[in-house]
Amino acid sequence: MKLFKLRTKNLEHLGKSRLYFGLFFLGITSSIHSQYDISVGINYISAFGKRSIDLQNTTYFLNNTQGYEVTLNNSYHFTNRKVETIFKVGFRQLYFSGYSTNLTYNGQLNKLVGAAGLNYLVTEEINLSSYLEIENNLDLDEFNAGNGDLFRLSLSLEGKYKISEKLGLTCLFSCAMTPISEVYILINPQYQVRLGLTYQITK
8 A cells, every 4th residue: 555655756746847847848938939029121232342443454343232132030039138149141133234445344243141140139120230141252153172262251231120010121231351352342332231131030
């Protein structure tokens, strides 16, 4: 009889332990889930910098470089903090045109983009962010390990204004840090301004 009572008590303790563990696990997973935000963004891009470049005794003039990008954004909130980490991946397409004494030229650039940075929550509606961005410096059909300067690194500053629970307006300034030799910034200038929208998928 004592053995039966002991086993019954052990089973009760085991059941309670499993219940407590289950509640603890649900609490942790729901807490982690609530700390992640996923959003998508679309931006119009205008690039600018040096308007003329001398290469091989020829002066080239850039008319403009502009385009768009689409990004998937993942942010992580620190509990009771106004700072969050942000990671982005996306695709960017730029269109350029220019001329020299003997020719005119135009084309497009396709970029795979990744970014990591910090976001500061100034108010419930206004956020300020800084990112380190990386993209393929050469176009995708020229991208292989035998070529130098495969990647372009940029520093970006972004402001966001929340216009509703799901939508936000963004304005971003980006400065390429490396490589910035003239052969690259002829068609993909060093500086960019981006204007766009974000849509919150999860929160």
